[in-house]
Amino acid sequence: MSIQKIAKLAGVSVATVSRVLNNSDSVKAKNREKVLQAIKASNYQPNLLARQLRTARTSMVLVLVSDISNPFCAELVKGIEEQAEKNNYRILLCNSGSDIHRSRSSLQLLSGKMVDGVITMDAFTQLPELTQLIGNSPWVQCAEFADSGDISCVGINDIDASRELVRHLAHSGHQKIALINHDLSYKYAQLREQGYHEELNAHRLAWHKIAYASQLSFSAGKQAMQSLLESGSRPDAVFAISDTLAAGAMSAIEQAGLQVPRDIAVAGFDGTELAEMVSPPLTTIVQPSREIGREAFRLLLRKIDAPESPSQRVFLDWQLSVRASTS
Amino acid sequence: MSIQKIAKLAGVSVATVSRVLNNSDSVKAKNREKVLQAIKASNYQPNLLARQLRTARTSMVLVLVSDISNPFCAELVKGIEEQAEKNNYRILLCNSGSDIHRSRSSLQLLSGKMVDGVITMDAFTQLPELTQLIGNSPWVQCAEFADSGDISCVGINDIDASRELVRHLAHSGHQKIALINHDLSYKYAQLREQGYHEELNAHRLAWHKIAYASQLSFSAGKQAMQSLLESGSRPDAVFAISDTLAAGAMSAIEQAGLQVPRDIAVAGFDGTELAEMVSPPLTTIVQPSREIGREAFRLLLRKIDAPESPSQRVFLDWQLSVRASTS
DNA sequence: CTGAAAGCGCTTACAG
DNA sequence: CTGAAAGCGCTTACAG
Numbered sequence: 001m002s003i004q005k006i007a008k009l010a011g012v013s014v015a016t017v018s019r020v021l022n023n024s025d026s027v028k029a030k031n032r033e034k035v036l037q038a039i040k041a042s043n044y045q046p047n048l049l050a051r052q053l054r055t056a057r058t059s060m061v062l063v064l065v066s067d068i069s070n071p072f073c074a075e076l077v078k079g080i081e082e083q084a085e086k087n088n089y090r091i092l093l094c095n096s097g098s099d100i101h102r103s104r105s106s107l108q109l110l111s112g113k114m115v116d117g118v119i120t121m122d123a124f125t126q127l128p129e130l131t132q133l134i135g136n137s138p139w140v141q142c143a144e145f146a147d148s149g150d151i152s153c154v155g156i157n158d159i160d161a162s163r164e165l166v167r168h169l170a171h172s173g174h175q176k177i178a179l180i181n182h183d184l185s186y187k188y189a190q191l192r193e194q195g196y197h198e199e200l201n202a203h204r205l206a207w208h209k210i211a212y213a214s215q216l217s218f219s220a221g222k223q224a225m226q227s228l229l230e231s232g233s234r235p236d237a238v239f240a241i242s243d244t245l246a247a248g249a250m251s252a253i254e255q256a257g258l259q260v261p262r263d264i265a266v267a268g269f270d271g272t273e274l275a276e277m278v279s280p281p282l283t284t285i286v287q288p289s290r291e292i293g294r295e296a297f298r299l300l301l302r303k304i305d306a307p308e309s310p311s312q313r314v315f316l317d318w319q320l321s322v323r324a325s326t327s
Numbered sequence: 328m329s330i331q332k333i334a335k336l337a338g339v340s341v342a343t344v345s346r347v348l349n350n351s352d353s354v355k356a357k358n359r360e361k362v363l364q365a366i367k368a369s370n371y372q373p374n375l376l377a378r379q380l381r382t383a384r385t386s387m388v389l390v391l392v393s394d395i396s397n398p399f400c401a402e403l404v405k406g407i408e409e410q411a412e413k414n415n416y417r418i419l420l421c422n423s424g425s426d427i428h429r430s431r432s433s434l435q436l437l438s439g440k441m442v443d444g445v446i447t448m449d450a451f452t453q454l455p456e457l458t459q460l461i462g463n464s465p466w467v468q469c470a471e472f473a474d475s476g477d478i479s480c481v482g483i484n485d486i487d488a489s490r491e492l493v494r495h496l497a498h499s500g501h502q503k504i505a506l507i508n509h510d511l512s513y514k515y516a517q518l519r520e521q522g523y524h525e526e527l528n529a530h531r532l533a534w535h536k537i538a539y540a541s542q543l544s545f546s547a548g549k550q551a552m553q554s555l556l557e558s559g560s561r562p563d564a565v566f567a568i569s570d571t572l573a574a575g576a577m578s579a580i581e582q583a584g585l586q587v588p589r590d591i592a593v594a595g596f597d598g599t600e601l602a603e604m605v606s607p608p609l610t611t612i613v614q615p616s617r618e619i620g621r622e623a624f625r626l627l628l629r630k631i632d633a634p635e636s637p638s639q640r641v642f643l644d645w646q647l648s649v650r651a652s653t654s
Numbered sequence: 655c656t657g658a659a660a661g662c663g664c665t666t667a668c669a670g
Numbered sequence: 671c672t673g674a675a676a677g678c679g680c681t682t683a684c685a686g
Contacts, residue, residue, distance in 0.1 A: 053376040068401050276578070348681095
């Protein structure tokens with residue numbers, strides 16, 4: 001079923017049908033009626049491929065989610081979605097799993113002109129490769145940062161947030177504060193680690209220990225905590241750079257016959273609902289996840305509408321939320 | 328940058344360029360070389376819109392996720408993704424939020440020929456409307472069922488699984504087993520409720536009580552549990568039809584100053600990682616989520632490749648996993 | 655093995 | 671207000 005058939009059915013030209021479809025111009029009421037009739041009668045649906053090929057506009061953006069199972073990512077996506085909907089954009093989610101091959105494959109949607117822009121969450125160490133793939137198509141980096149100023153990005157000040165969390169632990173009297181981090185290929189991981197060190201120094205706490213989780217999952221957090229428990233002197237507090245990791249850490253602590261927070265305090269990061277689901281509930285840094293997502297879309301739209309507009313780096317407010325896991 | 332430019336650059340016809348691009352036919356080695364050279368030199372990327380318009384094949388399928396934050400959904404998606412990847416298909420995720428308007432909007436991708444088929448997870452009560460939108464495009468319903476046999480679907484036998492879970496609770500000596508269900512617009516919700524009743528009857532347990540959660544979330548589960556606690560005689564066990572709801576129930580019980588499982592046993596459904604994250608860990612029905620996803624894609628691919636092939640209803644195996652929350 | 659040409663289904667100046 | 675025609679960037683018989 002094509003616009004041609006409709007035109008024939010309605011006894012007008014394809015141009016007129018197209019005009020009705022785009023409710024543009026002024027089509028004579030009678031003709032509009034005939035066209036509408038024909039469309040309804042034949043259950044016609046416009047071919048988006050053809051339309052978008054012709055107009056070079058798709059009103060779709062690609063969102064490369066690093067891990068769809070991560071509740072923080074899910075919140076970001078919902079924020080992006082929300083803002084996109086307001087602007088009559090549709091988002092296409094691709095779960096990259098932080099895998100560059102998958103990212104590469106998904107980005108063909110961009111180079112193939114099926115989307116107007118892309119929001120990524122990949123590690124900043126992969127930006128050079130992404131840059132090459134994305135070229136200068138509209139692009140925003142979400143909840144992760146680039147070193148240079150070429151790419152728009154949005155997130156929070158990770159160093160400050162990290163320091164505030166460690167400060168809270170130190171003020172609560174903890175002396176041996178460990179860090180569960182993950183992949184340093186992420187800028188935010190580096191920054192939070194930096195904040196951790198800076199704040200320890202500020203409190204003249206010499207003891208420090210870091211375990212790296214293989215991914216941002218419960219089981220990886222558990223494993224990381226186990227390795228911390230096995231190796232030499234035991235921490236009296238643990239700061240995990242994501243709630244999911246923190247939940248894993250709590251589980252490992254419990255399994256070792258210890259108690260949170262009595263034996264070891266645990267703090268997370270992100271402020272997902274998960275932090276309230278575990279018991280005891282988790283002290284964490286609440287990121288404005290939805291708003292980060294919304295802002296990411298806003299930045300992207302700006303790039304789409306004005307390709308020459310300068311890139312921006314947006315830092316949003318965060319909050320320390322103290323709960324039972326550290327007190 | 329188009330195929331035309333490449334042709335000019337390489338000094339061949341567009342047909343030849345196209346042949347190289349699709350590494351079809353036998354193009355003379357020298358010409359192939361020239362084309363490849365030109366492609367590299369100009370960093371050419373084929374326009375997918377044009378190609379797909381021409382071939383009427385996209386190698387993409389739409390996945391309408393009911394709730395991206397639900398860990399069970401996330402697992403399904405990963406299964407679908409995995410199988411799609413094996414078949415050189417790409418999946419486009421749209422988070423419908425079980426909202427028919429969003430589903431409708433996303434389905435324009437189908438009617439607009441941007442995808443070859445669709446996998447949905449919507450409630451069976453919405454199938455009539457979906458059917459109208461989808462027509463007879465390739466379609467598979469995932470982890471939810473239709474009453475009629477027109478649509479391929481894949482999931483588990485919810486009645487059996489539900490009965491087994493209730494049987495376990497009854498055998499453990501529980502007399503007052505409550506159910507936390509959600510929206511009965513889902514077939515699986517109806518079936519699990521049916522199983523619940525059947526098994527109570529089998530054990531001559533007259534006491535029964537059902538609370539309906541407004542959605543499949545932690546907080547909705549918590550609320551539902553609170554309402555159960557407030558209303559009359561207290562249950563000694565609760566069966567929540569999803570792990571997320573069960574986690575919420577546990578939180579409500581704890582907040583009421585009661586203990587799991589001593590005062591009230593709690594069981595979930597789905598077998599997500601969440602069941603291991605809460606404490607005590609959750610007794611649950613383990614669904615083969617990944618495999619459900621994979622099978623959904625297999626069924627869809629069959630429909631795409633052979634549009635006339637009959638619809639299938641696939642039921643996969645599940646397992647009761649008993650943990651500390653009920654013993 | 656290769657090229658000229660038709661056509662996928664739209665939109666949009668252009669002329670009337 | 672409307673229609674004929676060009677063109678978006680591809681692929682694919684068809685003829686050579």
